[in-house]
Amino acid sequence: MFESMTGIVLALLGAALAVGLAGIGSAIGVGLVGQSASGVVSEDPDKFGQTLLLQALPGTQGIYGLLTGFLIMQRTGVVGGNLLNLTMEQGWAVFMAAMPVAIVGLLSAIAQGRAAAAGVGLIAKRPEELGKAIIFAVMVETYAVLALLASILLLFGITF
Amino acid sequence: MANDSKYAYAVARVRVLENRLLDKGQVDRMLEAQGAREALQVLAETNYASAVGELKDVHRFEDLLAGELERVYREVRRFYPEPRLLEALAAKYDVHNLKVLLKAQGLGREAGGDILYPNVGNIPLAKLEAMFAQEDFRDLPPHLRQAVEEIGAGWSQRPDPQWIDIILDRALYDHLLALADTIPFLKEFFTHQANLVNIKTFIRVKILRQDEDFLKKVLLRGGDIHQSFFTDLYHEPLEVLCDRLALSPYAQVVNEGLAEWQEKGRLTRFEKLADDFLLNFVRSHRHHPFGPQALVGYLLAVENELKLIRIIMVGKLNKLPPEEIRERLRDVYV
Secondary structure: OHHHOOHHHHHHHHHHHHHHHHHHHHHHHHHHHHHHHHHHHHHOHHHHHHHHHHHHHHHHHHHHHHHHHHHHHHHOOOOOOOOOOOOHHHHHHHHHHHHHHHHHHHHHHHHHHHHHHHHHHHHHHOHHHHHHHHHHHHHHHHHHHHHHHHHHHHHHHOOO | OHHHHHHHHHHHHHHHHHHOOOOHHHHHHHHHOOHHHHHHHHHHOOOOHHHHHHOOOHHHHHHHHHHHHHHHHHHHHHHOOOHHHHHHHHHHHHHHHHHHHHHHHHHOOOOOHHHOOOOOOOOOHHHHHHHHHHOOOOOOOHHHHHHHHHHHHHOOOOOOHHHHHHHHHHHHHHHHHHHHHHOHHHHHHHHHHHHHHHHHHHHHHHHOOOOHHHHHHHOOOOOOOOHHHHHHHOOOOOHHHHHHOOOOOOHHHHHHHHHHHHHHOOOHHHHHHHHHHHHHHHHOOOOOOOOOHHHHHHHHHHHHHHHHHHHHHHHHHOOOOHHHHHHHOOOOOO
């Protein structure tokens, strides 16, 4: 198996994990908030808009994952049709560069989903505190952004 | 994580329901009302509006309370993901019905419809009555079934209604702790409850000077204060109980409860403080975003609220002054 594994395969594996894991995290997070939001809306339909705002928050990790994956595709020439011939070393480097956003994306989206779902509970009681509920959930975003930053810096640091 | 998703919907829904509970201001207004009718008018502006509208006679306010209890349990059963939890919380109503039916059967009377809970417990009253008619209790949970059969077998030698209460109360806590085995929060709650019941039982036994064997029989097995703690204390004066429990969470309940007994010869303050203790225990956990805490808190709050309304209404109908009613009132959950 390893004989046929060239650098480009590793780079694409990195891209797939960045998109995949961060996407899974966001799906779980958004799903969890959706359940909480349904609980509130089933008793109080006026809260749809407010809960929807909170539900959207854990969705960003998936976007960061896609962004990283797209950058890898673009840098390695998958997009544009000019496929680079990467060495194993370059392939591993790209793979590693994708890891921050893949791993942190997965876990932070779930954590953010929990915070946002708790926020849904908060606005069920005090709708006027929507801002605070959003801030609590957005605090988690910091770490997803930091991971995205690391992934991008790493990717642009690799020379092909 | 699996738990998050299991409880997310239910917890959020309960949060909205909590908003509809009475707050302190509404309770105070009920208290200050001139007479029972006006107190009901205050209720008519709350979540109880439609129930108050259907009420024909102020003296039938118990119908309103029973109807609300039934409605809340019906509603929660429709969406709650953990049936064991509801089963445990509603089991006390089954046991209440069983007690009433057993006593009626033993004494050869009709069970009065007013004192039964037809649709709140886990087993509809009609089904319970059918079990009694056929003398077949196989569908009861094991602990309760055993208790009912024990009472049935022993009644001819011992036709004592109090004995029915004793056996069934013990069976109830055995049943509750078995149900709560997989839900740590609930287990802790029932343990506190059993401890408080045992402390009260101990005080009662001491006051009424019943013998030690009787005490052993009536103590529940559910609590984590061991039976021997109470039997050892049996020959000491009651004050020793306060000292021995001084470091337990129940210190305040016991001290103040006993102080009132020594002053006025009644245990109503103990009962109020015990209820408040349990409510506070649940309240301190209720913000848990994913788990059974919110619902246990809500149901307890509803039962507490119904108790509050009952105390106020009875007080108003008997023309007690507001201060005297207030003494007996429990805290408000929200």
